[in-house]
Amino acid sequence: MVVQCSAGCGCNAVLKRPKTNDALCKTCFYWAFETEVHHTIMSTKMFQSGQVVAIGASGGKDSTVLAYILKHLNEKYNYGLKLVLLSIDEGITGYRDDSLESVKRNQEEYNLPLTVLSYKDLYGWTMDDIVKQVGRKNNCTFCGVFRRQALERGAILLNCDVIATGHNADDVAETILMNLLRGDIARLQRCTSHITSSEGSLPRAKPFKYAYEKEIVLYAYFKKLDYFATECVYAPDAYRGHARALVKDLEALRSTSIIDIIHAGEQLAIKDGVKLPKQGVCSACGFVSSNVICKACVLLEGLNRGRPKLAIGKSNKALAEILADRLANTASLSSVQDQF
Amino acid sequence: MEVSLNFSGGAELLFGKIKQHTISLPAEETWSMKKLLNWIKDNLLKERPELFLQGDMVRPGILVLVNNADWELVGQLDYLLQNKDEIVFISTLHGG
Ligand code: SF4
Ligand SMILES: [Zn+2]
Ligand SMILES: [Zn+2]
Ligand SMILES: [Zn+2]
Numbered sequence: 353m354v355v356q357c358s359a360g361c362g363c364n365a366v367l368k369r370p371k372t373n374d375a376l377c378k379t380c381f382y383w384a385f386e387t388e389v390h391h392t393i394m395s396t397k398m399f400q401s402g403q404v405v406a407i408g409a410s411g412g413k414d415s416t417v418l419a420y421i422l423k424h425l426n427e428k429y430n431y432g433l434k435l436v437l438l439s440i441d442e443g444i445t446g447y448r449d450d451s452l453e454s455v456k457r458n459q460e461e462y463n464l465p466l467t468v469l470s471y472k473d474l475y476g477w478t479m480d481d482i483v484k485q486v487g488r489k490n491n492c493t494f495c496g497v498f499r500r501q502a503l504e505r506g507a508i509l510l511n512c513d514v515i516a517t518g519h520n521a522d523d524v525a526e527t528i529l530m531n532l533l534r535g536d537i538a539r540l541q542r543c544t545s546h547i548t549s550s551e552g553s554l555p556r557a558k559p560f561k562y563a564y565e566k567e568i569v570l571y572a573y574f575k576k577l578d579y580f581a582t583e584c585v586y587a588p589d590a591y592r593g594h595a596r597a598l599v600k601d602l603e604a605l606r607s608t609s610i611i612d613i614i615h616a617g618e619q620l621a622i623k624d625g626v627k628l629p630k631q632g633v634c635s636a637c638g639f640v641s642s643n644v645i646c647k648a649c650v651l652l653e654g655l656n657r658g659r660p661k662l663a664i665g666k667s668n669k670a671l672a673e674i675l676a677d678r679l680a681n682t683a684s685l686s687s688v689q690d691q692f
Numbered sequence: 693m694e695v696s697l698n699f700s701g702g703a704e705l706l707f708g709k710i711k712q713h714t715i716s717l718p719a720e721e722t723w724s725m726k727k728l729l730n731w732i733k734d735n736l737l738k739e740r741p742e743l744f745l746q747g748d749m750v751r752p753g754i755l756v757l758v759n760n761a762d763w764e765l766v767g768q769l770d771y772l773l774q775n776k777d778e779i780v781f782i783s784t785l786h787g788g
Contacts, residue, residue: 355765367762375765413701413784522784566755569701569784570762581702581783596785600752 366574370564370607378574385567389559390425396546398557399514401432405557406512408503409437409458409466411451414518416458416579417568418560422516423462436510440502441470442495443478447584454580461578469506471498475652483586486660491586493664494651501639501648507554514547519558522565522599525610528617530595538628538642544617552633553640564610636675645672693719696778697732703754703783708738719775725756726769728779755782 355365355375363377369384376384392398399405407422409415419437426433439455442448452468459466472478475498483491507515524543531540542548549555560568572579602609622628633639634646641647650672654663697713704711713736717723723731726748733741744751748769756763757780758771773779 355761364761365765366760368764565753565784569755569782573757573780573782581700582705583702596753600785604749604752 367567367570370566370603371562371611373607381567381574382571385563385571386421386425389421389563390429392546392562393425393431393559398547398559399431399433403432403513404434404436404511406436406438406503406507406510406515407464408515408517409439409455410518411439411454411458411580412518413569413572413579413581414520414523414560414565416454416518416577417572418516418518419458419462419464420575420577422559423464435464436512437464437466438503438506438510438512438515439466439468440499440506441468441472442499443471443480444585445480447582448479450582451580454578457578467506467510469502469509471502474498474502474505475648475655477652477655479586482655482660485655485658486664488586490660490664494655494660495586497647497651501646504554504639512554514555514557516557516559518560520560520563520565520568521610521614522596522603524558524561524617525613526592526595526599528613529598530592533595537622537626540617540620541622541628544614544620552638562611562614564607643672645675649675693717693723693773693775695723695728695773695776697736698778698780699783700780701755701783702785703744703781706739706744707736717773723773724769725758725763725767725771725773725779728773729769750781751785753783753785755784756780757782 357363357365357377357380358374359376359380361377361380363379365375366378367381368375369381405422407415407419409419419435422433422435425431426435437455437459439452441452455466455468458464470478479491479495482494486494503515527543528540531543546561547555547557571577599610599613602613629642631640631642632644634641634644634649636645636649639646639648651660651663653675654660694714694716697715699707699711699713707713715735717731729745729748729750733745737744742751744754746752750756756768758766759778760780763771
């Protein structure tokens with residue numbers, strides 16, 4: 353039993369598109385997938401000609417396909433962008449060292465400049481060291497907070513105008529559900545936007561916001577793109593794992609669920625008068641933060657004091673106060689108390 | 693009947709990190725994908741079966757290709773295997 357491509361080109365179909373249920377052949381699939389990403393980029397005015405774009409490259413499927421597609425679209429449609437790869441080395445033996453090898457192969461193959469920044473250089477700690485201190489329960493908190501800021505720091509270092517990440521439709525749907533379940537209204541609003549920018553930080557773009565994971569993986573498979581797939585050696589975020597399983601179960605029941613969740617998330621509006629945390633800058637490091645002292649600085653202070661648990665428990669308030677105090681920033685002390 | 697199985701995208705981690713397997717199945721029986729999945733569970737799967745199967749189905753998030761085409765085009769669990777078929781399992785659940 354062979355199914356014909358529903359575009360009527362006469363070829364055999366190779367996949368059923370989850371978003372539309374169309375059966376497409378390879379050529380028509382490439383065209384549809386690339387054109388949709390191009391459309392996301394154009395209709396949201398994601399980039400401007402002349403910009404330098406840092407592609408957050410992990411060596412995994414999403415960022416590998418993102419680098420490939422952005423390079424392709426940039427040439428095909430003359431976006432006029434300068435693309436660079438930016439990798440963060442968390443210092444996880446047996447995981448990141450292997451995936452960085454795959455980023456290096458991408459660098460050669462796609463001929464894009466690559467910069468690798470390590471947690472060790474930026475914070476003085478590798479994830480391996482951090483896990484020795486904090487154990488295997490809260491490691492992802494440290495890792496996630498540090499990575500976010502590390503990408504930002506790297507992109508500034510490289511004089512980039514915008515950071516592009518490989519977050520796909522499945523990731524966005526998962527994040528919407530997580531923020532909904534946690535009642536995190538501020539994040540719920542932010543996580544659906546195609547590009548997030550706040551005062552003092554570089555904008556972050558998600559060209560794959562509407563691209564299904566299934567299509568990204570099949571695109572890489574049919575095009576034989578080289579990516580690295582393994583689990584982090586440290587237990588991954590359990591909460592995210594549950595949200596992920598829920599999204600995947602919903603997709604199996606009805607594949608349009610993912611895009612429906614995103615559309616629903618985009619329509620959520622916050623009632624006037626609801627108090628949202630204000631985005632400001634961290635008074636210790638100067639990076640964007642909704643608190644006077646950012647989470648990365650509080651976590652780092654905890655590590656450097658040999659009291660990492662202080663930074664993640666309820667006492668992070670105390671830690672932030674000490675820090676603010678040391679900065680002689682007494683004026684903002686009251687707002688520190690407000691915010692924790 | 694000879695069938696080629698390939699596991700990638702992290703799915704190979706459940707099969708002793710071996711990606712490519714060629715198996716022979718008794719040709720006098722008919723082999724649906726459903727039956728094959730059970731066979732894989734009993735004969736190849738090395739660890740944590742719940743990460744590969746959910747009930748009779750492959751776990752959502754693992755893509756299956758039959759002779760280089762999405763198995764959703766050929767009936768998924770009901771597809772009947774032919775000699776020399778190539779079945780590919782790609783996990784989408786590992787790393788981003
Ligand atoms: S699973 Fe946790 S520790 Fe491992 S890379 Fe992801 S965030 Fe970091
Ligand atoms: Zn065709
Ligand atoms: Zn076609
Ligand atoms: Zn800070």
